[in-house]
Amino acid sequence: MKKTRISIIGCGNIGLSILQGIIKSVIIEESDLIVTRRNTDELDHLKNTGIRITSDNAEAVRAGNLIIIAVKPYNFKNVLSGIRNHLQPRKHILISLTAGINIAQIRKFVPVSIPVFRVMPNISASVGGSISCICYDHASKRECEKVSSLFTLLGTSMFIGEELMDSATILGACGIAYTF
Ligand SMILES: NC(=O)c1ccc[n+]([C@@H]2O[C@H](COP(=O)([O-])OP(=O)(O)OC[C@H]3O[C@@H](n4cnc5c(N)ncnc54)[C@H](OP(=O)(O)O)[C@@H]3O)[C@@H](O)[C@H]2O)c1
Numbered sequence: 059m060k061k062t063r064i065s066i067i068g069c070g071n072i073g074l075s076i077l078q079g080i081i082k083s084v085i086i087e088e089s090d091l092i093v094t095r096r097n098t099d100e101l102d103h104l105k106n107t108g109i110r111i112t113s114d115n116a117e118a119v120r121a122g123n124l125i126i127i128a129v130k131p132y133n134f135k136n137v138l139s140g141i142r143n144h145l146q147p148r149k150h151i152l153i154s155l156t157a158g159i160n161i162a163q164i165r166k167f168v169p170v171s172i173p174v175f176r177v178m179p180n181i182s183a184s185v186g187g188s189i190s191c192i193c194y195d196h197a198s199k200r201e202c203e204k205v206s207s208l209f210t211l212l213g214t215s216m217f218i219g220e221e222l223m224d225s226a227t228i229l230g231a232c233g234i235a236y237t238f
Pocket of ligand 1: 067068069070071072073094095096097098100115128129130131133136137155156157178179180181
């Protein structure tokens with residue numbers, strides 16, 4: 059079985075929470091984690107952990123197979139344009155955490171030969187307490203299991219229809235959700 063290598067593109071608040079949760083789970087080795095942001099100085103605290111840090115998104119895509127996009131909506135188009143030619147069928151699964159960008163919009167950059175997932179987690183992922191809602195397009199049962207098992211490491215995960223994703227975003231980010 060192919061080794062899982064995870065690339066987090068846009069390692070800010072949610073990207074870092076996911077990373078911390080993955081590290082805590084000890085299922086994935088640090089050497090199989092690649093993170094990016096433009097200002098990599100902000101990730102200096104990850105130096106000497108074995109995690110690969112780069113500002114080169116294409117390099118992160120080439121090195122990984124689960125590609126998690128964790129940038130803000132206004133950076134999404136630019137990031138996808140920069141990595142689209144590096145995505146390979148049967149190698150890559152694309153997972154977008156970006157709120158408000160739907161699968162139809164993602165498909166403008168990513169062909170149907172690449173499975174696409176949208177996931178709405180929250181920062182409790184860092185302590186294994188996220189409730190992550192997932193929807194997908196053109197993915198096999200095995201690919202769905204792969205993505206759901208990753209987010210189950212970070213808390214609870216559940217598949218929902220894409221039409222419920224906006225509601226899940228609001229519910230997951232509200233104060234009551236954090237209290238619970
Ligand atoms: N925060 C949450 O709890 C949460 C939960 C679920 C979903 N989300 C969604 O996740 C997305 C990110 O939210 P956030 O709160 O984590 O925002 P954030 O803290 O601003 O993180 C976004 C990161 O993207 C990086 N970035 C921007 N352009 C880039 C590029 N071209 N290449 C590589 N990295 C780039 C930024 O760093 P540089 O400026 O250094 O590049 C920044 O660290 C949003 O769409 C949000 O809706 C957030």
